[in-house]
Amino acid sequence: MTYSIIARHPVTGEFGVACQSHFFGVGSAVNWAEAGAGAIVTQSFVNRDYGALGIERFRAGESAPAVLADLLAEDPHPELRQVAMVDHNGRFAVHTGARCVPVRGSRQGGSFSVQGNMLAGEDVLDAMAAAAETGLEAGQRLATVLVQALRAAERAGGDARGSQAAGIMVVGPHRTASPRQEVLVDLRVEDSTDPVGELERLVERHSLFEDIVSVLFAEGLMLGPFREPGPGATDAALDRLARAAAELGEENPEAALWRAVLLLRAGRNGEATDALARLYATRPDLRAFLARLREAGFLDAAAARGTAEQEVGLSAPDIDQSPRELP
Template identity: 45%
Template sequence: MTFSIVARSADGLLHGVAVASKFLAAGAIVPAAEAEVGALASQAHANLAYRSQGLALLRTGVPAADVVAGLIAADPGRDDRQLGVVGAHGDGATWTGPRCHPWAGGRSGDGWAAQGNILAGPEVVDALRDAWLGGADLPFPQRLLAALAAGDRAGGDRRGRQSAALFVVQRHGGYAGTGDELVDLRVDDHRDPVGELGRLLDIHTLLFGKPDPATLLDLTGPVADEVAALLAAAGHPVGAAGLEEALDAWAGVENLEERIVPGRIDPVVLDHLRRTTAAVAGG
């Protein structure tokens, strides 16, 4: 009922899962991941215990193939299960029970595993694999999403579309560095869940992406003048406290506080300020 990819970044610092299904809220059931430990997808007749048990094994350094072997050996329902695992090092591993509804199967390699059941055909998993291997130039979350989108275009779940999810972990990669959940996005019920997941990831990247130090602009001269004028037009005029406080106040309303850098401005923030002001002016 599902197709997914579990993967690790080339530097081993990120792990994640991307999944889509003709099933309500697959993201609530399939993915699990722990920063610098590994990632896991449990699907078909999913065994939710695989998630915590699998991560516990990965935490002790058990290779992905042995994690899969251990989980299914202890599970009398393994013939109806599907599982993908990747650890902190080495190849990923995948299992497809013989009673999973066709087409069902998986592929795996260094740092990744792709699998699916009730699919249009093996071309779905092949598309996941090929897009993952060909996407090394993309940021890790976008690479996972690109693989999922390729599987969707190849036919995906042969029953149709309903839900999709993207879960990526990185040590201290979560909001304000207070957690490890770098990306945790779900589309629970939608006609085009993978497309909608892409839209959400774009918003997530805008709001929570880290500023590129090489592109930051000093808040001085013409840049400061423009920012002050835009803030005033957006309803946040510069007061006695100064330009930076007005910018901070506006950014807090827009949920862009993660992109604020003292004394400078991220071009992404400036572009959003320009668009926001233009929208207000346009009514």
């Protein structure tokens, strides 16, 4: 019914899971992970308790082999389940029930496990394992490794019934007071003729928006009164936004917009004027949005003075003369 990969990155310590199935919305049922605790996939005739209860017990410090053995003992139908787990110490445990539909099985490496049932053939598992091994040895980011393993499975035949849905989840290596803040990637394709291809596109797009978010949430650069966090921080942020803008193109001006805002906040009004002119050429409606950003405190007096005022559509008397902290 499903094939999946579960991994712990040998360098970063991040945990990740990814899956594909010819079944609607598979990701929300199969993929479970929590920062610093571990990760779980539960598939075949899915019992979500393996995910929810397994993560709960990982938090308490229990090992994957012990947790899986206990949950299988409590399950009235373990013969129908396929489950893989990795705990906070990188210990793996895998179960494939005797009544999971063939072709079924799993392959393990030092930092990953791949598993599946209802597969087109054994080659699917071999291809996934080889892709995971290659990616991890090359030091690729975990999300890339997971997607490439799914892509390798599809090339080898994948699910015998076809393709419909896919999902991926990557979390951080350490426990914190707020584990949800450590969810690094959480994406799903619920219903598609090419779910792995679409998931790959979303993972690439996610990476671009990570660069945007890194600037949007930067104290001083974008939050509160402008101040440069360190030497060269503004230029580095502008470069990240410029690369993201080039990738996104004119149809998505998000990165270009925030790059112009950062130029304004930094008082680089000549560059800001040029950036805004290009932005307004295709999105004149964003003039009003820039004015709203000023009202919200993103553009303080020092950043908004000069030639860029006219491009923003603000006049000097309208500009608040004292920088404001954002709520």
